[in-house]
Amino acid sequence: MTDIFRPFDTALDRDAALRHLQAATLGADDGELFLERRRSEALVLDDGRIKTASYDASEGFGLRAMLGEVSAYAHSTDISDAALARAVATARLAVGAGGGVMAPGPAPTNRRLYTDADPIIALPFAVKIDALREIDGYARALDPRVVQVSVSATASIQEVAILRPDGSLVTDTRPMVRLNVSVIAEANGRRESGSAGGGGRITPEGLFAPESWQGVAREALRVATVNLDAVAAPAGMMDVVLGPGWPGILLHEAIGHGLEGDFNRKGTSAFAGLMGQRIAAPGVTVLDDGTIPDRRGSISVDDEGTPSQRNVLIEDGILVGYMQDRQSARLMGVAPTGNGRRESYAHPPMPRMTNTYMLNGPDDPKGIVAGLQDGIWAVGFGGGQVDITNGKFVFSCTEAYRVRGGVVGEALKGATLIGDGATALRGIRAIGRDMALDPGMGNCGKAGQWVPVGVGQPTLMIGGLTVGGSAA
8 A cells, every 4th residue: 555645744834835825826816736646657568578667656736826817827846835935926927916806615525436546556567467468368369360469558546635725625536547459460461450448447457357358359359350351431421320439539529629618718619609509409418427436537526626527518409518617617607517627737727528428319229320321330430630619520430331221331441520510419310329438548638738538429320421531
């Protein structure tokens, strides 16, 4: 058992730190002192050899003061009274002569959504290395066409303490683990890859159990072998069926970012000014929910100390909410929603997603695919690009199939989906009753910061998306 992060017992006097924070935020609207310790381990076995075995540790603080639209942020790796005193001068740049009224602090909570056990030390190092080798051998033995296997395992624990000017203190301990298997298969001079994995805010024993990782290895191989027979994707406007679970990444990127409070406060989102209006087809209900136990995107409290919430964003096609941090909520005259997140102590918080997903609809998933007369069925997604200001997106499919007359045909290679979030929402024609969350592998980037997230959705049919492909 490692020692618990107690910065006010080991590095700072709490009363002195509070005086510094109060001096920094005198006359401000809001602010906090965020302290963090993080430890992480990464193991990679590539082609039978240990490619990476790293351990990282960091700690530091971030001090923030806000007045209106302006905020100042100072951070340091040195958790000391002297460093905190220096940070006060920077924070005062935002406040100036003051004039603000300090916002009330977050409501307290004792809710715990995940274990506080350290996942790095849950299993001995040698056991994890042996397991990676066993996974490698298992994947190779599944199919003689396998020519390369890469297995990675990561574990981390983040401990945070958030002190507010009223003297309240919020703490959280956040574990995270993930296991991923990538396979390259070769046949007839052609090589294709497939990957699978997952994890969450859990300890790693379950991921390293054979009954778990064997399924992951088989799924990675299945995707690779499907793509060995894939043909070039067609191009043109057509209807698309999205599978459940991980394809919700399209929902996350094309729609979710546009529903974050800062973009709407500044009027730069495609959804700005549309509160209470229909922005999606009837039956479409989208949530951001940070309260799901053990999920990758879940947080007991956000990085401002606000308890996470189950936030309805779109209800039966109507825009009913945005995701808010404390600053955007205050300036927009609404309550914070527990979405103020930051990558680390070196970054100020901003509105970010947690677990974003669409609720079930009434339709039979098999019937949705059978109802597709001429289009593609997209089951897996890779990378994509989105313009937040207009919602336009481009996503690449890692697994997709041609569908004609409701019959699933050949696998497709090189398919991309092109469109914009607002049009895609309105173009939803069928919603399945098979909603699933992703297996726990998402990361979200915004303004140079990365945070873990979750996505999910049921099977969907979207009419009139542009499919990019190379088939003649």
